[in-house]
Amino acid sequence: MTEQAIITGCLHNDPSAQRELYNRYSPKMLSVCYRFGQSREDAEDMLQEGFIKVFTQIHTFQNKGAFEGWIRRIIVHTCINFLKKHKKFNESVDLAYANSLHVKEETIPSIMQARQIVECIRLLPIGYRTVLNLYALEGYSHKEIGEMLDIEESTSRSQYTRSKAMLEMILIRKKIIEKPKEDFNWLAALKNK
Known part of the structure; x- marks a missing residue:
């Protein structure tokens, strides 16, 4: 059909x-x-x-x-x-932990499997995960995300930055990567997964 x-x-x-x-x-x-x-x-x-x-x-x-x-x-x-x-977006986030992470604009090798990445993204706190999904994978701007989630544009930006840092730490901790080498554009590859 x-x-x-x-x-x-x-x-x-x-x-x-x-x-x-x-x-x-x-x-x-x-x-x-x-x-x-x-x-x-x-x-x-x-x-x-x-x-x-x-x-x-x-x-x-x-x-x-x-x-x-x-x-x-x-x-x-x-x-x-x-x-x-279901008020799941407002769950608390350990900001002290997130703020202590050093953000690197780097990423994993292109051979990384999408399923492993998605599983690691799902480990992020819901607020971080939501902003990361909307910005990096769905292509919404921080302004649009702010409107959708009823948050400030600057909050969306900081949540995204923190989510990348936290995701990087998860990937390293799970030994999926040793240390990132490229920028975070690999997230876009997950769009169709």
């Missing part, structure tokens, strides 16, 4: 088109949810809420840009709303 046939079918509430849309895009979108969620169950709940929104809002898709990108934006916003709703 073509993408346009899926969209048309979903606009007419055709269950086979809805099933096809879900089967085609849910694996990638689950990985997006997994990066934001505290657990697999949270990620699955986010995914379910996100696809309900996709199906109820499909009439707003205007064939401008990629359909997958449109779905991804809905899923990301659903994840953020889920975290806010």
Whole structure:
């Protein structure tokens, strides 16, 4: 079934088109949810809420840009709303620990597997993880992140800097890397994982 046939079918509430849309895009979108969620169950709940929104809002898709990108934006916003709703974003962060880290604008070798990186990102406190995901992986600006999370732009910047430092320490501690050698652009490679 073509993408346009899926969209048309979903606009007419055709269950086979809805099933096809879900089967085609849910694996990638689950990985997006997994990066934001505290657990697999949270990620699955986010995914379910996100696809309900996709199906109820499909009439707003205007064939401008990629359909997958449109779905991804809905899923990301659903994840953020889920975290806010369940007050998971406001969990405390050990700022003393984060401030004591030396931030290096360096990264891991390109041979690093995406799964290991995602697992290490999931070890970050939820606030750090959320900002890191939104900025480095989803491409939002610090201003947009501030608006989405109801925080100052400067808070988004500092959370991102601290998250990179903490992530680097986790990667070193887990012996995934010995010491970083390049800049943090490797995070962008996770976008489609």
